[in-house]
Amino acid sequence: MFERPGRFHTGRATGAEDQEWQGVSGTTRHTHNRHKSIFCADDNHREEKQMSDQKKPGISRRDIIKGGAAAAGMVTASSFIPTRFAIGGTAKVKVGILLPYTGTYAKLGTNIKDALQLRINEAGGKLGGREVEYVNIDSEAAPPKAPELTNKLIKKEQVDFLVGPVHSVVGMAMVKLARNNGPITVIPNAGANGLTGKLCAPNIFRTSFSSYQPGFPAGQAMLEDGHKNVVVMYWNYGFGKETAAAFKASFLAGGGNIVKEIPTPFPKVEFQAYLTEVAALKPDAVFTFYAGGGAVKFVKDYAAAGLNKSIPLYGAGFLTEGVTGAQGEAAEGVRTTLHYADTLDLPANHRFREAFLKATGNQADVYAVQGYDAGDLLIQGMAAVDGDVGARAEMIKAMESATIDSPRGKFTFSKAHNPIQDIYLREVVNGQNQVIRTVQKAVEDPAEGCKIG
Amino acid sequence: MESSFYFIQLLNGIQYGFLLFLMASGLTLIFGIMGIINLAHGAFYMIGAYLCYWLTGITGNLFTGILLAIPLSILFGYAVERLAISYLYQRDHLYQVLLTYALILIANELQSILWGNDVHSVPIPELLSGSVQLTENQAYPVYRLFISATCISLAVVMYWVIQKTRLGMTIRAGASNREMVQALGININWLFAVVFSMGAALAAFAGMLAAPVNTVYPGIGDNILIISFVVVVIGGIGSIKGAFIGALLIGLADTFGKVLLPEMASMVVYTLMAAVLFWRPQGLFGKV
Numbered sequence: 123m124f125e126r127p128g129r130f131h132t133g134r135a136t137g138a139e140d141q142e143w144q145g146v147s148g149t150t151r152h153t154h155n156r157h158k159s160i161f162c163a164d165d166n167h168r169e170e171k172q173m174s175d176q177k178k179p180g181i182s183r184r185d186i187i188k189g190g191a192a193a194a195g196m197v198t199a200s201s202f203i204p205t206r207f208a209i210g211g212t213a214k215v216k217v218g219i220l221l222p223y224t225g226t227y228a229k230l231g232t233n234i235k236d237a238l239q240l241r242i243n244e245a246g247g248k249l250g251g252r253e254v255e256y257v258n259i260d261s262e263a264a265p266p267k268a269p270e271l272t273n274k275l276i277k278k279e280q281v282d283f284l285v286g287p288v289h290s291v292v293g294m295a296m297v298k299l300a301r302n303n304g305p306i307t308v309i310p311n312a313g314a315n316g317l318t319g320k321l322c323a324p325n326i327f328r329t330s331f332s333s334y335q336p337g338f339p340a341g342q343a344m345l346e347d348g349h350k351n352v353v354v355m356y357w358n359y360g361f362g363k364e365t366a367a368a369f370k371a372s373f374l375a376g377g378g379n380i381v382k383e384i385p386t387p388f389p390k391v392e393f394q395a396y397l398t399e400v401a402a403l404k405p406d407a408v409f410t411f412y413a414g415g416g417a418v419k420f421v422k423d424y425a426a427a428g429l430n431k432s433i434p435l436y437g438a439g440f441l442t443e444g445v446t447g448a449q450g451e452a453a454e455g456v457r458t459t460l461h462y463a464d465t466l467d468l469p470a471n472h473r474f475r476e477a478f479l480k481a482t483g484n485q486a487d488v489y490a491v492q493g494y495d496a497g498d499l500l501i502q503g504m505a506a507v508d509g510d511v512g513a514r515a516e517m518i519k520a521m522e523s524a525t526i527d528s529p530r531g532k533f534t535f536s537k538a539h540n541p542i543q544d545i546y547l548r549e550v551v552n553g554q555n556q557v558i559r560t561v562q563k564a565v566e567d568p569a570e571g572c573k574i575g
Numbered sequence: 576m577e578s579s580f581y582f583i584q585l586l587n588g589i590q591y592g593f594l595l596f597l598m599a600s601g602l603t604l605i606f607g608i609m610g611i612i613n614l615a616h617g618a619f620y621m622i623g624a625y626l627c628y629w630l631t632g633i634t635g636n637l638f639t640g641i642l643l644a645i646p647l648s649i650l651f652g653y654a655v656e657r658l659a660i661s662y663l664y665q666r667d668h669l670y671q672v673l674l675t676y677a678l679i680l681i682a683n684e685l686q687s688i689l690w691g692n693d694v695h696s697v698p699i700p701e702l703l704s705g706s707v708q709l710t711e712n713q714a715y716p717v718y719r720l721f722i723s724a725t726c727i728s729l730a731v732v733m734y735w736v737i738q739k740t741r742l743g744m745t746i747r748a749g750a751s752n753r754e755m756v757q758a759l760g761i762n763i764n765w766l767f768a769v770v771f772s773m774g775a776a777l778a779a780f781a782g783m784l785a786a787p788v789n790t791v792y793p794g795i796g797d798n799i800l801i802i803s804f805v806v807v808v809i810g811g812i813g814s815i816k817g818a819f820i821g822a823l824l825i826g827l828a829d830t831f832g833k834v835l836l837p838e839m840a841s842m843v844v845y846t847l848m849a850a851v852l853f854w855r856p857q858g859l860f861g862k863v
Binding site for chain 2: 223224225226228229232358384385386387389390391392394395396397398399401402404414415418419422423426427428429431432433444445447448449450
């Protein structure tokens with residue numbers, strides 16, 4: 123149960139236009155606080171707790187008016203922060219962030235968090251005119267811990283927004299808890315199709331991509347490059363399988379032939395046996411899905427086995443994203459499809475990269491872009507309701523129709539709340555992903571199984 | 576597929592087996608001989624890899640980097656043994672599990688503070704950066720052959736030290752009967768400190784040597800921990816020879832599992848372990 127009727131009710135009611143009514147209502151409650159019936163009507167355990175708090179002597183009528191309407195009921199209920207005090211002052215809006223700061227995905231988590239905060243700081247450090255309090259939790263990219271950590275943010279911290287995660291399986295757990303009645307959630311990376319497919323919900327948004335998006339256009343890109351017989355290799359887990367499936371759909375439809383499909387155990391990085399197989403099969407090219415440390419190892423092993431000389435290597439963009447420094451020479455000439463490239467020649471991209479470098483001392487990457495856009499989406503949502511998180515329906519409406527002026531190029535959201543975005547074909551030249559061409563414009567995830575919209 | 580294909584796969588399997596032995600060799604000493612459940616094995620491996628990356632970066636050469644990193648990792652192992660592990664010899668295994676698990680967390684955090692969370696690569700020295708052409712389109716990197724050669728030498732040296740030298744004799748004696756060795760006037764504390772430091776340094780050395788092929792990234796040590804335990808358990812606890820054979824078996828099983836049973840590739844190794852333990856619960860070369 124994550125319904126928080128009392129919360130929404132109060133949040134909504136504390137909007138500026140309702141302040142007068144609030145003051146009255148709060149006072150009324152106080153004077154009647156020994157008449158249980160009034161509180162029972164409210165049907166909320168938190169209210170009951172507040173009621174018992176109020177029984178303490180020494181809270182004068184004046185204190186309560188001073189504290190404002192919501193505070194009247196909740197002076198000592200520490201977990202609750204009202205959206206607005208009746209007289210001046212603005213409560214902080216709580217943004218819960220669940221990202222990995224340790225382990226393989228540590229760098230991704232850090233970049234997303236930094237860029238999210240950079241975007242909000244650029245907007246004056248406020249959301250809808252309210253100060254922001256970040257509640258950071260290390261997800262460790264560990265699926266077994268995900269439900270507990272998500273609950274901690276939703277129930278204990280009572281966050282207004284949830285941002286995260288990187289790992290798709292953590293994302294599944296998180297979205298299952300947050301969808302519908304939980305806080306408005308923005309996913310800044312996890313690409314599992316299902317997050318904006320079967321699991322889609324009005325309060326779930328994604329500013330990154332679905333696995334389908336970098337995968338599907340890759341089939342077309344490879345055919346355009348003249349590769350008809352292709353070996354498909356990928357890490358055998360959700361993300362890898364979905365990317366490969368999307369690739370196959372367009373590649374086969376365009377008349378391509380898949381010589382062999384080689385799923386490799388995730389997250390193992392011992393590829394030697396498979397590379398020998400690829401060498402023996404002699405395909406025109408290889409399409410892959412690997413990421414992070416695995417991507418570095420794969421690309422280096424591929425080059426060390428001399429395969430890059432005769433069999434061009436392709437992949438979903440993560441193969442060469444944020445890791446070309448570590449891959450060095452081996453990555454030269456590798457072609458990938460993604461919704462972003464460091465070298466994109468767009469004013470928004472130049473501006474962002476400069477600001478990110480200045481703020482963090484690190485070069486931005488696609489993960490940072492996604493975090494940055496998550497920040498933008500929160501800003502637009504909160505601006506539309508003037509900081510009133512209780513105006514949930516209005517905020518969701520504003521977020522759905524938002525246009526994000528992203529470093530990757532402007533994008534809007536699909537009915538399932540996934541970006542509709544251009545996919546670029548990039549090639550590594552001198553350690554940088556250079557855009558070769560835009561493979562497909564406005565790629566929209568089919569959002570299979572999504573019931574909204 | 577032609578026979579050359581299977582021949583190359585055989586090479587791959589043996590080479591992977593050597594790499595596994597390198598990874599597991601430190602654990603053979605600490606877990607196999609001293610009987611300490613050392614979950615921090617992967618952490619030592621990770622520290623070795625990062626030290627190698629760091630010192631190679633400073634000195635500009637992999638070999639000098641490794642030569643400098645080895646004494647550092649021995650010192651680190653010694654410090655861990657003196658400050659932490661030595662208090663737990665008399666305790667239950669559970670305490671060792673808790674302590675060494677804590678060491679993993681501490682090491683990971685240290686790594687994040689000292690070296691950040693980027694993925695790094697360690698350059699292979701000019702001398703070993705070439706490759707041998709195997710078929711018309713596949714080559715074999717010389718550095719991998721170098722790793723194999725190092726593993727064989729290491730196995731021989733370890734076997735010789737444990738089986739043939741006085742130090743080795745005392746270690747084996749200390750492992751089978753601690754009190755008796757003490758009664759004979761041997762400083763068992765010193766002995767175990769030496770073994771633990773050697774074990775930790777071996778794990779770190781494996782990390783250093785594998786760094787150029789594996790690349791260096793956070794969590795690199797987590798992946799090798801389980802497979803190292805599998806190697807030691809299959810080989811028989813306390814047997815260097817067993818660990819060596821076990822590592823080769825797993826290397827071959829893993830490689831041919833991937834080729835012949837691709838759908839079950841990740842299960843093959845564990846199935847092999849289950850089969851071996853069913854047949855010989857003490858492992859291939861373990862004493863009953």
